[in-house]
Amino acid sequence: MLNIENINVYYGAIHAIKDISINVTEGEIVTLIGANGAGKSTTLRTISGLLKPKSGKIDFEGQNIAGIPAQAIVKQGISQVPEGRRVFANMTVLENLELGAYIRKDKAGIKEDLNSVFERFPRLLERKVQLAGTLSGGEQQMLAMGRALMSRPRLLLLDEPSMGLAPLLVKEIFSIVKEINQTGTTVLLVEQNANMALSIAHKAYVLETGRITLSGDAKKLAASEEVRKAYLGG
Amino acid sequence: MRAITKKDLKIAGACVVLYAIIEALLQMDIIGSFWELNLILIAINIIMSVSLNLINGYTGQFSLGHAGFMAVGAYVSAIITVKFHLPFLLAIIVGALGSGLLGFLIGLPTLRLNGDYLAIATLGLGEIIRIVILNIPYVGGASGFMGIPRYTNFTWAFFVCLFTLFFIKNLVNSSHGRACISIRENEIAAEAMGIDTTRYKVIAFTIGAAFAGVAGALFAHYFYIAHPASFTFMMSFNYLTMVVMGGLGSITGSIAGAVILTFVSAALASWPEWRMIVYSIVLILLMLYRPQGLFGNVELTSLSIFKRFKGGSK
Numbered sequence: 001m002l003n004i005e006n007i008n009v010y011y012g013a014i015h016a017i018k019d020i021s022i023n024v025t026e027g028e029i030v031t032l033i034g035a036n037g038a039g040k041s042t043t044l045r046t047i048s049g050l051l052k053p054k055s056g057k058i059d060f061e062g063q064n065i066a067g068i069p070a071q072a073i074v075k076q077g078i079s080q081v082p083e084g085r086r087v088f089a090n091m092t093v094l095e096n097l098e099l100g101a102y103i104r105k106d107k108a109g110i111k112e113d114l115n116s117v118f119e120r121f122p123r124l125l126e127r128k129v130q131l132a133g134t135l136s137g138g139e140q141q142m143l144a145m146g147r148a149l150m151s152r153p154r155l156l157l158l159d160e161p162s163m164g165l166a167p168l169l170v171k172e173i174f175s176i177v178k179e180i181n182q183t184g185t186t187v188l189l190v191e192q193n194a195n196m197a198l199s200i201a202h203k204a205y206v207l208e209t210g211r212i213t214l215s216g217d218a219k220k221l222a223a224s225e226e227v228r229k230a231y232l233g234g
Numbered sequence: 235m236r237a238i239t240k241k242d243l244k245i246a247g248a249c250v251v252l253y254a255i256i257e258a259l260l261q262m263d264i265i266g267s268f269w270e271l272n273l274i275l276i277a278i279n280i281i282m283s284v285s286l287n288l289i290n291g292y293t294g295q296f297s298l299g300h301a302g303f304m305a306v307g308a309y310v311s312a313i314i315t316v317k318f319h320l321p322f323l324l325a326i327i328v329g330a331l332g333s334g335l336l337g338f339l340i341g342l343p344t345l346r347l348n349g350d351y352l353a354i355a356t357l358g359l360g361e362i363i364r365i366v367i368l369n370i371p372y373v374g375g376a377s378g379f380m381g382i383p384r385y386t387n388f389t390w391a392f393f394v395c396l397f398t399l400f401f402i403k404n405l406v407n408s409s410h411g412r413a414c415i416s417i418r419e420n421e422i423a424a425e426a427m428g429i430d431t432t433r434y435k436v437i438a439f440t441i442g443a444a445f446a447g448v449a450g451a452l453f454a455h456y457f458y459i460a461h462p463a464s465f466t467f468m469m470s471f472n473y474l475t476m477v478v479m480g481g482l483g484s485i486t487g488s489i490a491g492a493v494i495l496t497f498v499s500a501a502l503a504s505w506p507e508w509r510m511i512v513y514s515i516v517l518i519l520l521m522l523y524r525p526q527g528l529f530g531n532v533e534l535t536s537l538s539i540f541k542r543f544k545g546g547s548k
Contacts, residue, residue, distance in 0.1 A: 048426060074428030082426050088419035090483075090531060099416050102409070103428035144423075151428060 001026040001186055002047070002155060007056030007066070009039075009046050016042045017053070018210040024155070024188055024203075029181050031189040031197040031218065033231060034207035040190040041083050043207070044157050047188070048080040049073040060155070075103050079153035083160050083190075085144040089133030093124050096132050096143055100150030109152070117146040120176065138169040145176070155186045162193045174200055194231040198222040206231070253392050260388055270388060272500045274456055277391035278449045279492035281398045283476040284485055285445035290474070291482035291531070292406050293438040294418025295345060296353040299360025300446050301469035305462070306333040306363060307447025308454035309373050312382045315455065322385040322455060326394065329451035330444040336363075337443025338436060345435040360470055368462040378461035379454070386456035394452060398445050403485055405441065414438050415483070475513065479520055481527030486534035491527075 002024040009017035017039045024030045032040045045051045049070035058066040101110045118125040121142045162170040178200045181187045191197035198218045206214040259265045286300045311329030344355045373379045413434045416424040454460040480487025502509045
């Protein structure tokens with residue numbers, strides 16, 4: 001579905017992503033794990049068009065999307081939940097979700113998806129007319145995910161969904177990610193909480209200072225000595 | 235486009251009544267020429283502050299060069315009426331197109347800048363516009379463009395102002411307006427939602443500039459003269475004060491800001507040296523006690539008192 005070949009991304013003179021290749025198959029949850037500054041978020045932002053790769057190919061369902069503007073990539077069916085949630089704080093929950101469907105024109109379909117988001121996140125329904133900035137961190141994460149789902153993506157990019165959340169909430173968020181995946185959306189997940197990420201993912205890539213050092217089946221990686229030592233605390 | 239609601243009719247009715255009362259008072263000479271001048275200034279200032287609010291308040295792009303666009307509108311419209319002897323309405327439209335076009339050309343490169351950088355760039359551009367005009371003999375250069383006929387009266391000012399309010403209110407309530415607001419709220423998230431942020435920033439900037447041109451046309455055709463010294467940085471700052479005072483992202487706020495500050499400066503007309511002091515004190519107090527502005531980003535019609543009358547439905 002998504003095939004990334006040897007991309008290189010720079011921040012000015014800093015070579016942030018070095019020759020990364022990633023492959024995401026339809027229906028999977030793929031996770032990128034690694035320490036701070038390894039380049040996980042950079043990779044995600046490159047896929048969603050917020051950053052442009054200097055070289056390399058990003059192929060989504062047979063089309064090269066490397067370097068095309070973010071709004072065109074959303075139209076192709078890729079939606080991103082940005083790091084730190086970034087909800088529109090002075091807008092209501094409903095308005096946030098409506099903006100998620102900004103690129104769509106099919107009113108009936110939007111309504112249908114709005115209902116399914118409310119079904120998945122009953123808490124958002126309760127807070128429909130509340131300003132998004134007044135929600136708790138967990139609720140904002142749910143809103144950011146709901147908002148991304150409103151564009152009816154085929155590939156959902158999740159950037160650190162567990163950031164700043166209580167352990168119980170992290171569990172809840174991850175089980176929702178799993179559910180979203182089971183209803184047919186492919187997920188590419190960037191996460192520092194390697195334990196949680198590997199527990200729900202099918203495939204994983206380990207990033208270290210801009211390079212992929214390990215990759216493969218998530219269960220196998222979780223069991224491997226190297227990963228356990230470096231990322232799983234023993 | 236949604237259908238016209240009962241509420242719209244009520245507001246339209248209220249506007250007509252307001253116009254009729256003021257016009258009658260003017261005709262009967264109960265309102266003298268000094269306050270007539272101020273009423274017209276209020277209308278012009280409302281156009282300026284609401285159009286600036288579209289850029290600064292709704293789209294969140296900090297522009298400090300609004301007076302520059304007003305100057306372009308003033309001069310272009312004056313050329314139309316003085317040099318080509320064409321009707322006033324056409325002059326207003328061409329003035330708006332001129333400043334809108336300039337806003338578009340300036341917006342394209344500068345709106346890639348953020349925050350402070352954009353503020354400095356627009357500040358500089360406002361001054362450049364003024365200096366360029368100062369050096370064009372065709373429009374009078376440093377002595378100003380003289381002999382402009384007085385076409386602006388209360389009726390023109392009132393209805394052009396009303397049109398501006400109608401246009402901008404509908405814009406910010408449309409999906410385009412929603413896109414602009416989302417840029418203010420969070421540009422990265424807006425981009426991730428598939429909103430072409432550069433495009434909407436340029437649209438907001440262009441429309442804001444065009445309406446500043448409209449205000450400039452009214453201004454020049456009231457005072458018989460368009461003078462470069464009328465469109466300095468202080469003027470841009472004045473409008474910014476109105477917008478911030480009323481509340482970034484509130485049309486009612488901009489109206490209130492324009493009305494209050496025009497009245498304050500009229501009331502202090504005999505003590506001009508006090509004006510800036512009062513302005514500054516008002517701003518300091520406002521920032522201390524109500525940093526979001528008088529209205530924040532809400533409209534008068536959506537305040538809870540009004541909602542109760544509507545049965546609290548929303």
